[in-house]
Amino acid sequence: MPKRLNMSRKKTIAIDMDNVLVDIETNWINWYERELGVRVTREAMRGIPEDQAFPDPEAARKLLYQPGFFRGAPLMEGALEALEELNREYEIYIVSAAMEFPNSLLEKHDWIAEHFPFISWRNIVLCGDKSVIATDYMIDDHLKNLDFCKGIPVLFTAGHNIHVTKYTRVNNWKEATALFKRYLVA
Amino acid sequence: MPKRLNMSRKKTIAIDMDNVLVDIETNWINWYERELGVRVTREAMRGIPEDQAFPDPEAARKLLYQPGFFRGAPLMEGALEALEELNREYEIYIVSAAMEFPNSLLEKHDWIAEHFPFISWRNIVLCGDKSVIATDYMIDDHLKNLDFCKGIPVLFTAGHNIHVTKYTRVNNWKEATALFKRYLVA
Structure with missing residues (x-):
């Protein structure tokens, strides 16, 4: 109907x-660098699931649950x-x-x-x-x-x-x- | 398609x-009574928009914005x-x-x-x-x-x-x- x-x-x-x-990629890269001290490039994210681009995917995923992660994204x-x-x-x-x-x-x-x-x-x-x-x-x-x-x-x-x-x-x-x-x- | x-x-x-x-009707009646001291009956809500059942509809609507209003509803x-x-x-x-x-x-x-x-x-x-x-x-x-x-x-x-x-x-x-x-x- x-x-x-x-x-x-x-x-x-x-x-x-x-x-x-x-622009959650940039946001994620920035947060990961600030929290874990390693800056991942956007190129490293190409063709794979986003979290897999980070040295520690589990730590990367945990960032998603932190207050402010989404609110301040560009x-x-x-x-x-x-x-x-x-x-x-x-x-x-x-x-x-x-x-x-x-x-x-x-x-x-x-x-x-x-x-x-x-x-x-x-x-x-x-x-x-x-x-x-x-x-x-x-x-x-x-x-x-x-x-x-x-x-x-x-x-x-x-x-x-x-x-x-x-x-x-x-x-x-x-x-x-x-x-x-x-x-x-x- | x-x-x-x-x-x-x-x-x-x-x-x-x-x-x-x-059961938001019961919840609204309870909150209104607690905040404004008047208990409205469910019968008063019959056939009219809910907020109109309260003596002060504007005060009733303001309750919807209070923290905890929805979380604790039965x-x-x-x-x-x-x-x-x-x-x-x-x-x-x-x-x-x-x-x-x-x-x-x-x-x-x-x-x-x-x-x-x-x-x-x-x-x-x-x-x-x-x-x-x-x-x-x-x-x-x-x-x-x-x-x-x-x-x-x-x-x-x-x-x-x-x-x-x-x-x-x-x-x-x-x-x-x-x-x-x-x-x-x-």
Whole structure:
């Protein structure tokens, strides 16, 4: 029983946070260096799961549970301009699989409120598995999310996914904005 | 492009928290009495928006932002037994429109972890508007959620919705369990 997706009838996009809106790689590298004294390069993260790029993957994973880890993470380059633009033509939902890290929930809400004040709380979803999310498009860096998405998947490049070939890929927000402009007239 | 909803291929149910799993009416009445010295009856809540049942609706709404309001709320009668039973035959997602109250996010996660330890963090969704949630069924007490749900809506009785006639209604968890047993063989 198909029903319209939202009051505005704009097409909807689910946009992931970590590695898409949030530069979590840089944040993780910075935290690891500060806490464990070793600076990992972004190049070391290419083609492998992120935690495996660190000398001590378990110590790296523990950082994710530390207060402030998500709240202070830097914005991905170009994300603000892109969302301001896309928000005019699409109904944007920020959808993060944050539930594994309960202490991140408020931090993620507050991070969005700070960086994207034009995104309403109505358009934020913090969940576990994203297979229950139904939007027309989904921008994400993880196959575990895109594989079960009900709309059109768009893979956002992150170090760990550089070998993935199965979905339309965007390497940055400039490419993403251009792609979604094309979708508008398609 | 329909894709299967989950790995288990069980049918999915989105289950609301407040007034469905959480006895938020009782909680609200108790908090209002403790903070403002007046005890409102559940009967006073029938057929009107909940906050309007209180002598000072604005003061009542402010309680929702107080730390601990959601964390300590009582479980709805029969909810535990019902979810234990439904969880065997369905994939259950607890879906709460919690984002309006950012301080409730961690409280709601912790409340679920305490009362429903068999529900994984993967199956929890804290969101704003539920129109992006796609499950086979949705149990909720609010039309604003059921009207846009993509599956089969089931109205759970709460004081404020007693005059609603447009959806299949269950008055309590015993009726809900019986209904979902019938859906299994339908």
